[in-house]
Amino acid sequence: xxxxxxxxxxxxxxxxxxxxxxxxxxxxxxxxxxxxxxxxxxxxxxxxxxxxxxxxxxxxxxxxxxxxxxxxxxxxxxxxxxxxxxxxxxxxxxxxxxxxxxxxxxxxxxxxxxxxxxxxxxxxxxxxxxxxxxxxxxxxxxxxxxxxxxxxxxxxxxxxxxxxxxxxxxxxxxxxxxxxxxxxxxxxxxxxxxxxxxxxxxxxxxxxxxxxxxxxxxxxxxxxxxxxxxxxxxxxxxxxxxxxxxxxxxxxxxxxxxxxxxxxxxxxxxxxxxxxxxxxxxxxxxxxxxxxxxxxxxxxxxxxxxxxxxxxxxxx
Numbered sequence: 001x002x003x004x005x006x007x008x009x010x011x012x013x014x015x016x017x018x019x020x021x022x023x024x025x026x027x028x029x030x031x032x033x034x035x036x037x038x039x040x041x042x043x044x045x046x047x048x049x050x051x052x053x054x055x056x057x058x059x060x061x062x063x064x065x066x067x068x069x070x071x072x073x074x075x076x077x078x079x080x081x082x083x084x085x086x087x088x089x090x091x092x093x094x095x096x097x098x099x100x101x102x103x104x105x106x107x108x109x110x111x112x113x114x115x116x117x118x119x120x121x122x123x124x125x126x127x128x129x130x131x132x133x134x135x136x137x138x139x140x141x142x143x144x145x146x147x148x149x150x151x152x153x154x155x156x157x158x159x160x161x162x163x164x165x166x167x168x169x170x171x172x173x174x175x176x177x178x179x180x181x182x183x184x185x186x187x188x189x190x191x192x193x194x195x196x197x198x199x200x201x202x203x204x205x206x207x208x209x210x211x212x213x214x215x216x217x218x219x220x221x222x223x224x225x226x227x228x229x230x231x232x233x234x235x236x237x238x239x240x241x242x243x244x245x246x247x248x249x250x251x252x253x254x255x256x257x258x259x260x261x262x263x264x265x266x267x268x269x270x271x272x273x274x275x276x277x278x279x280x281x282x283x284x285x286x287x288x289x290x291x292x293x294x295x296x297x298x299x300x301x302x303x304x305x306x307x308x309x310x311x312x313x314x315x316x
Contacts, residue, residue, distance in 0.1 A: 011052060017042055018049025053131070069311040073304065076315060077296040080278055080303050081105075087308040094284035097307040099128030102211070102282040105305055109209050110138040110169060116208040117142045119269070120161050121247040123213025123222065125282040130165045141171045144204045146212065146247040148178040148267035152227050174200045178267035180248055181228050185264045192267070204269040212271060212301075214283035216291045217242035217250060229262050237261035244291020246271050246281070246300055253290060255298020274299040284310040 017035060020026045026034070032042035048054075066084040073082045083105060085097045106129060109116060118141055120126065145162040166173040178197055182188035191197055215222040217237060223229045223245060229237075240260050241252035249270045251257045257270065271279055280303035283292055293314055295301045306314075 010048070011054065013037075014045045014048040014052060015054045017045035018054055021046045021049075066308055066311075069308060069315070072315055073296075073311055078299075079296065079301075081280070082303065083305045084311045085284075085305070085307045094307045094310065095125050095128040098125060098282060098284045098305050099132040102126075102129035102305040103132035103134075105280065106211060107133060107136060110136050110141060110171075113140065115140045115142070117144060117203060117206060119144050119146050119204045119207035119210045120165070121146050121210075121212030121271075122160055123215060123282075125284070126161045126211065126213045127164070129211070129282055130161050130168070133165070133168050135168045136170075138169045138171045141169070142203065143169065143171055143173040144200060144207060145174065145176040146204050146210070146269045146271065147176055148180040148248070149175045150177075150179040152179075152181075174203055176200055176204070176268045180267060181262045182265045182267060188265050188267055201269055208277055210271060210275070210277070210279040212246050212279070212281055214281045214288055214291050214295055214301075215245045216287045217244055218287060218290075220287060221245075223248070223250075223262070233261050243294045244288070246295060251294060251298070251300065253294050255294040255296075255300055271300050275302065278303050280305065286310070286313060289313045 013035065017031050020031045020034065021028070028039055028042045028046065031046070032039045035042060063086055066086060069084045070082045073079060083101045085101045088094070088097050102125065109118060120143060143162055143165060145160065149160045160175070162173050162175050177200065178191040182191065192201065217234070221234055224231065224234050237250050237258060237260065240258050242250050242258060243253040244251055247268060247270070248266045249257055250261060250263055255273065257263060279301050281292060281295060281301040282305045284307040286309070289310060292304070292306070292310070296304065
């Protein structure tokens, strides 16, 4: 059955109501009067504006508890920069909490006047970050993907963000034109031998700033859910101690990259340990804690955007 698109007039009214409430600071009674609707309808329109993603809200006040967690994480893991967003409560999607904070972090670099190469991973958190961004003219920068953008069936990877962010930033951008994970190591090597791929790889390796998602390697691993690894391959890597992955590269609980499983066929560029430039993880959720902790203590990541519940778990 075809999905029925929302009535454009309804969305227009919702957007106007959301703007009046969140930006103009009007009460629901005032909105109802201005739009000529009942107070109950005004309330529903404001809610619809948020549900449809017509309004993006960012928290400008830094909550004291979050600041304390940022300081504790910085002290524990020796990080360059940590941002902790307030939690949204039990059962809520943590991406909704961290996406605006991650977007603000990325926008901070995009507003810098000196040219930067910004390398990007993939994942739900990264996609949420891009969706939460405001439009910025930043033609002085270059955006490059760390990971292949071809899914197992030959389609574009659903969570690839370089193309999505380019629409908002209007900067030169360089997708990684290889499979996320090739069928064989020989196929992966053949892709990486191509001159255009070598140029993109070199650009990614010399990036000034890195933003990546962090995936868990438990039975709900994103690599498995998205069809990039088989159940047998996940079992093999779990047996070798797999704890997490960044940009498709799998590491153990000490943050050491494995030399088994899909790591011998992964396309793109591995984030090296101990980089002297920002390598910022965008991730939250209890299931991701072992992966985030391993990436932090091994300095695959030297920065983090997460939420309050995840930060507390990382400190236990």
